[in-house]
Amino acid sequence: MKRRVIFFRVNYLLLAALLLAASVNAFADVAIRKPDKLPKSSSFTTGMKVSPDEKATEARLLIPRDVWQQMRAGLDGDDTKAAALTSFNPGGAQTVMAGLFLSLALTFGGLWLVRSRERAVKFGPAALCLAALMLCGAAAHAVFANAGPPPAARSLTSKILTQDLQWWGAYGQVKVEVTDDVDRITLVLPKQKQEQPR
């Protein structure tokens, strides 16, 4: 009888652990609020060049005019259909429905876990280990997700062309120009003199 009580406690612990693990993921996955009007998207392949420039004072993205025209044509053409097929979110309905069904899944999963006590007795320790692993994974996920990128990754300069930023990537302000002066998309990055190799 005492053993049975212990296992019931393990059951509830398991349920609580699973709910906690799932809630971390659920909060992490909350979609960023999108603007009311969805930007259209289109894709095609073209050449690109990253060019460090000592004379540049700000990052500039130079887009050849013909590429720009191609991008506009893509947005106005059939490619928008593929974009619409992969996602839609009028008023956040997609996220709301997904969240609703995820909540129902967790509720029914929890109810099933509580109801299947016999199975929990058999697989209690294994399930507990699994829940602990999930918690560790979720915690690690949260830790990594919340750590900020290094300072070099927060502005677009030639410093981003290092091995250290492979994991983080980089972001920052960029001036977009449509020009006839280049033959491919060019990202001009300000370069500091002390970075020159000896």
Add this chain to the structure above:
Amino acid sequence: MQEIAHVPAQLRPKRNAAFESRFALPFFGFCVLAALLVSRWPLQLSIATVFLFAGPHNWMEFRFFLARMPARWGKSRPFYAVGLGGVAALTAGYILLYALGQTWYLSEAGWTAGAALWTTALLLWLCALVHLRARQLRRDRSWVFALGFALCAAAWLAPAWFGLALVYLHPLVALWFLDRQLKRTRPRWRGAYHLCLAALPLILVLMWTQLAHAPNLSDESALTWRITQHAGAGLLNGVSSRLLVATHVFLETIHYAAWLVVIPLAGLGSKAWRTEGIPLAAVRGGWPRTVRAALVCAALVVVALWLGFAADYVTTRDTYFTFAMAHVLAEAPFLIRML
């Protein structure tokens, strides 16, 4: 006398092995050959296999389901009512969605929302079927609702991906049916069959290694565009469309082979046309004429499909794949019933 009595017992394992190899070797050989041919000519074989085998395999499935349908539902009435009602309602919903998608009445976002709704209905219907069957068997399978709702969430987050998953998973359902059929009628073949199943992922991986860097198929014509889109080229932009079409055609070919050759061999033999083994026809007070008429009508539909393909392949293909959703859905209740 003792020696004579021992003879059959000693011969049996050899005979079993012969049965297994007689089944396994041709099956495995067919899979390898299909993979080779499909990798070489994916588009041509896509057109040819659908033209030749789509209709007949539907006829065979219809015949199989007729044989599995009890004459009197009894305690299974809720299961069959929900199962067959769901097939009708979901097929109607799918056709309506497809028809609206062809008009200007439905925006693309609206169409995608409709697809997510349809997938949700499909998943909840499957959950209901599993639950009803579990109730009959007095088992607790309430976990299916947790899984079903989780899949619903995924379907709302990525509706188009879910449809694509259905395209690739449906051919594999035939292999599941085959396994259940072998368990009933040819249990000795199952071991060899499971080995063949284990080899399928290897064949697929070999195919993918060969085709990973293959150039995309030219989708300039309406037909090739449809075939590549059906295989998911619109969604999987980074993957060679040749690989996608080849994978889909390979799985479809196995699916057709299972329904047209292996399942009849394992279960029906030469009795496909005979209605004596069909409970709906054989039971006292049954409907033998109706069953025969249904089989003949289905055969006429197959012939009409062939004529349609010959006259206008693209339109007939579109129409076929829309209405063929009925047979995809009909597989669910019968498979769940066999588990």
